[in-house]
Amino acid sequence: MTASEVQRSSSRTDPSAPLTTGQGFAHGKAPQTRVLRPSAKVLPEHARGHNRSLVLQTLYRDGRRSRADIARQTGLTRVTVSALVADLIADGLVVELGQREETRPGKPATLLDLDRAAFVIVGLDLSEHATFSGALLDLDGAISARAEVQLAGSTGDDAVQKVLALAQQLVELATAPILGIGVGSPGVVDLGGVVLSAPNLGWNGMPLQSILADRFGLPVVVANDANAAILAEHSFGGAESDAMLIKIGHGVGAGLLLGGTPLFGSRFAAGEIGHVVVGTDGGAVCACGKRGCLETWLSIPNLIERLERPENAGDADRDAVLREAGQRLGIALAPVVGALDLGEVILSGPTELLDGPLAKATVETLRQRTMAEFHGSLTLRMTTLGQDIVLRGAAVMVLSGQLGVS
Amino acid sequence: MTASEVQRSSSRTDPSAPLTTGQGFAHGKAPQTRVLRPSAKVLPEHARGHNRSLVLQTLYRDGRRSRADIARQTGLTRVTVSALVADLIADGLVVELGQREETRPGKPATLLDLDRAAFVIVGLDLSEHATFSGALLDLDGAISARAEVQLAGSTGDDAVQKVLALAQQLVELATAPILGIGVGSPGVVDLGGVVLSAPNLGWNGMPLQSILADRFGLPVVVANDANAAILAEHSFGGAESDAMLIKIGHGVGAGLLLGGTPLFGSRFAAGEIGHVVVGTDGGAVCACGKRGCLETWLSIPNLIERLERPENAGDADRDAVLREAGQRLGIALAPVVGALDLGEVILSGPTELLDGPLAKATVETLRQRTMAEFHGSLTLRMTTLGQDIVLRGAAVMVLSGQLGVS
DNA sequence: TATGTTCGTAAGCTTTACTAACAAACATGA
DNA sequence: TCATGTTTGTTAGTAAAGCTTACGAACATA
Structure with missing residues (x-):
């Protein structure tokens, strides 16, 4: 029995439509800006x-x-x-x-x-800097096979070809019908899986979901990498229903879960906080032209550059650098945590840099700058899912879209 | 025909339950923290x-x-x-x-x-400093009668008695069956209409919704005043589906609408931004003990106090004070607008103070501190609903809860 | 005057989940 | 040992919802 037979068994023809009417990730919430027809008939x-x-x-x-x-x-x-x-x-x-x-x-x-072995899910993580990685996951999110391709500077259609090649590898590795393909991509992704903007990959309006669906004839969900990550943390990492995940790598991005539902924003750019200016006291000049963007304080390349300066060689200096980065993150997050009444903030990225003085300074700053009585119980922690968080989030998107399960 | 007959005609006995299954404000979204039973049967x-x-x-x-x-x-x-x-x-x-x-x-x-004249709605606004005001509204949100009571320093149960007296007045003024009672209250209000915390009124865990429902035998919805306001702005003021309303008065609070749904937060304290610290350069000491809370920059009493200082007598000085307040608001909002990808920010409060240098400085600061490419189309404006915004929002809550309409 | 169009309703069908009832298969106590 | 009670899963029949088909009424137009 193949995956497409499963769909046929429900007399369905559109491979990208969900098997059920569960609140699918990509299909559930209409891109409502000013809805004329308030809701659909039932x-x-x-x-x-x-x-x-x-x-x-x-x-x-x-x-x-x-x-x-x-x-x-x-x-x-x-x-x-x-x-x-x-x-x-x-x-x-x-x-x-x-x-x-x-x-x-x-x-x-x-x-x-x-039947947890009956299907596998193909998950792709396009958010790393030089590598596209992918995996086969079972319905519980466990990884049974891996693959990756080196990006080698590819952008635009070349990068799409690398995605297709990676997906092809994994599809061929599958020993059970494939439930669908989930993709966590950097940049701004709309609800139809079109990558509206991913500067590092040179994608502008790239219809990645359609491209993959056409190629493989399988259900495909493409979403922002941080959005995928927060879903993984919710399903597999025990995150609350109101939580925010900060993904710190080459850039800085966030995924928001509010009332158990991912937030997309009015232009699908929710969570794009890397270029929000932090504080009122200047800061380094950013690639975007502004001064003091969160990324200038917190992105891994910037952090490493500062840590490797001769004057920061000592342990105390190193801690000071990390502490300052954590404070800046806290300053930026305080208004968000306050306005959204978040219960939990989760960090994803290199543990050796984030899980120490940096995280400690962040939570202290958050407590100092928000109302202790309401936010005293705020939790800040590292993700428990490690490097595979986006891959597993991609699987959650497929599970949610195809089975209404998460 | 009376309002209660309407309910009986659907053979319903619980007066606080909605007539329909529309996504009610108070009843629609469960207070999900970590749901064990994912969703209900249909x-x-x-x-x-x-x-x-x-x-x-x-x-x-x-x-x-x-x-x-x-x-x-x-x-x-x-x-x-x-x-x-x-x-x-x-x-x-x-x-x-x-x-x-x-x-x-x-x-x-x-x-x-x-039949827009068939029912009236009782709306109450408890958010003003010295006065509880109320109105009778028709189904279109138009006000047909008003009433108010002076608070005269009442707190606790005394304040509840004033609410009951005000509601009683309006109920007696009604010339058509009453669809329900909507209340916009300051402070933190849970989904069951319990005012968890409203310091100025001395309420802690005050079950205002039950009290009103028991007294009048009518459907009652109690929610935070800023949440009510953003709903009014959405229904009657043309606000987008992803918007934030900043209510500036004796304190500073916000209401958030995300994807057309009001946000409540993990502890029902979403929008409580008055005591978020702004900037990294100190500021005045706040009643809460911290330095540089948003309220110290922006609340109307604080603003007036600064404007009335001798050194700020000139027009240019006055503008500088307002501009600084606006900048501070912009600094606080930038991370929120960036993280949520909001399309619209709306200000509610005294027009003569807010709608000028202050609003201008806010939007400029917002543009400077967020990504222009995504947020260049951000709108900031005053509410079009004036002083009645909470009353009309209270009506929207009743409409939404009882008829599934908004 | 004949024809075509639109509106609202009536009759019957399909789907859904419900209640009621039952046989099968087990534990328990007289 | 055997009757009794309990739990499981299934069959049969019912109520509710929206669907399709069909039809009369009421209008405009050729």
């Missing part, structure tokens, strides 16, 4: 899709449950759950595991679970 | 409520339409629209206006409209 079959996702999500998160268990947990009846489960088994998404061992009165339950 | 009747709201919304916004017009606009069939409209007419929400005058082939259409 048909009974939409409710069906929602409940299907609900069952799937229950199994995804808690696994090894009987139909009766699911019924109790979701509030649906056993009859309805049976019907939905039959659908899901027919689609190859759910399998019966046999009877429950546990000894208790009544007919023994037949345990179910997501 | 029954066919929920779809019905949604479509009912859809029809209502179409009539609310565009008015004077036939059943066939609505069908074309919503995508529902004429048959379904007829059934929904029959429901709405039975509930007294919609009336037939007679046949369309316009001469064209075919059977003449019967025009429908919301």
